[in-house]
Amino acid sequence: MLTTKQMELYAELAVSIGANMQKGQEVVIRCDVNCQDFAHLIAQKAYELGAKKVHMEWRDEKLDRINMLNADKDALCDIPSYQTELWNYFIERKCCLISISADDPNKYKGCDADKLAAYQVAFQTARQAFRNATMSNYLRWTIVSVPTPEWAKQVFPNISTDEAMDKMWKAIGHIMRLDQPDPTAAWRKHIDTLVARAEFMTKHNFEYLHLTNKAGTDLTVGLALDHVWIAAEEAGQDGIPFTANMPTEEVFTAPHNRKINGTVVNALPLVNNGNVIDGFSITFENGRVVNYSAKVGYDALKGLLESDEGVLSLGEIALIGKNSPIAESGILFYNTLFDENASCHLAFGASYPTTVKDGNNMTAEQLAQHGMNQSIQHVDFMVGTKDMNIDGIGYDGKVTAIFRDGDWII
Numbered sequence: 001m002l003t004t005k006q007m008e009l010y011a012e013l014a015v016s017i018g019a020n021m022q023k024g025q026e027v028v029i030r031c032d033v034n035c036q037d038f039a040h041l042i043a044q045k046a047y048e049l050g051a052k053k054v055h056m057e058w059r060d061e062k063l064d065r066i067n068m069l070n071a072d073k074d075a076l077c078d079i080p081s082y083q084t085e086l087w088n089y090f091i092e093r094k095c096c097l098i099s100i101s102a103d104d105p106n107k108y109k110g111c112d113a114d115k116l117a118a119y120q121v122a123f124q125t126a127r128q129a130f131r132n133a134t135m136s137n138y139l140r141w142t143i144v145s146v147p148t149p150e151w152a153k154q155v156f157p158n159i160s161t162d163e164a165m166d167k168m169w170k171a172i173g174h175i176m177r178l179d180q181p182d183p184t185a186a187w188r189k190h191i192d193t194l195v196a197r198a199e200f201m202t203k204h205n206f207e208y209l210h211l212t213n214k215a216g217t218d219l220t221v222g223l224a225l226d227h228v229w230i231a232a233e234e235a236g237q238d239g240i241p242f243t244a245n246m247p248t249e250e251v252f253t254a255p256h257n258r259k260i261n262g263t264v265v266n267a268l269p270l271v272n273n274g275n276v277i278d279g280f281s282i283t284f285e286n287g288r289v290v291n292y293s294a295k296v297g298y299d300a301l302k303g304l305l306e307s308d309e310g311v312l313s314l315g316e317i318a319l320i321g322k323n324s325p326i327a328e329s330g331i332l333f334y335n336t337l338f339d340e341n342a343s344c345h346l347a348f349g350a351s352y353p354t355t356v357k358d359g360n361n362m363t364a365e366q367l368a369q370h371g372m373n374q375s376i377q378h379v380d381f382m383v384g385t386k387d388m389n390i391d392g393i394g395y396d397g398k399v400t401a402i403f404r405d406g407d408w409i410i
């Protein structure tokens with residue numbers, strides 16, 4: 001366990017460095033009922049730092065599973081209008097959002113893949129406006145995480161629940177830099193390092209990145225026209241900076257969704273809606289998936305790739321060195337927030353409008369002309385291995401080495 005002081009520092013990091021809540025602002029905390037203690041700690045800290053009001057968007061993953069197993073498809077896909085109204089209310093109030101991500105990786109294990117995919121489409125469609133408000137940085141937002149017993153047992157199945165929880169807290173405390181003398185200062189330094197790499201990448205304006213490794217990845221990823229590399233800290237539409245993911249180790253941008261060619265093999269399992277997909281490889285031609293296979297979770301992968309048109313291309317490419325504290329921990333967390341920060345990744349589906357210059361002021365058509373991908377999905381999957389090499393290829397054909405043996409060399 002962390003000390004009370006460390007827990008308070010953690011809550012403070014979420015409010016200040018994460019969402020960068022401003023005095024007098026309203027806050028939404030999105031949290032499962034099984035992490036309510038940490039949500040309450042964040043609420044308290046938010047008021048201490050000047051929040052006007054704190055709203056809770058409680059989730060209940062056990063009920064989600066009961067619904068998935070028992071309700072019929074039409075009933076599940078009928079997302080109540082009051083839900084959308086609530087999200088609209090949060091947008092109108094310009095709340096900042098703090099999400100606590102601690103899903104049981106087996107939440108939907110054994111549930112009907114068709115029904116689950118249909119529900120996801122209905123849910124994401126109903127949530128579209130709110131998702132746009134966060135993805136376009138109209139609202140500032142952050143995601144943090146705390147362990148739960150179910151999750152800890154999945155990560156450490158061979159020890160008791162108490163021991164597993166202890167190990168999880170220790171790992172998360174280290175990854176979140178809460179074991180450093182001044183966690184806030186450590187975070188500022190970390191953010192500055194990542195931002196410098198992002199500036200290097202943006203300045204070079206590569207046309208393509210070429211990813212290769214011994215597992216069979218040989219993929220050329222075109223980058224969106226006028227793309228911008230982003231790391232750690234982003235600016236909200238009102239210019240106020242925030243850190244969307246804590247932890248964060250990634251430097252990312254948008255692929256060009258008509259210029260992706262070759263094959264990529266996953267490096268870590270993809271956990272999507274509680275389904276584990278592993279041993280998979282994806283082949284692209286002119287930006288679209290033309291072939292795929294999976295040793296584990298093929299149906300779940302198929303369900304994902306059939307959920308809309310845009311999911312067949314990529315909306316994100318993110319670079320992470322093998323020496324990040326998450327990668328070094330060697331732990332598979334079965335949670336995207338951690339696992340995506342352990343390894344270079346790509347995302348099926350939507351790109352972030354913020355990853356292209358002036359993207360927030362572009363129409364959907366203008367974004368599409370720049371190669372920005374649109375979809376109701378955004379699902380990260382890990383591709384970076386310890387032997388991954390990455391080259392940047394400029395519009396003049398010049399090749400610049402960026403990664404050698406899984407780590408940054410710039």
Ligand code: ZN
Pocket residue numbers: 250252316318340345380
């Ligand atoms: Zn990412």
Ligand code: ZN
Pocket residue numbers: 316347378379380
């Ligand atoms: Zn992503």
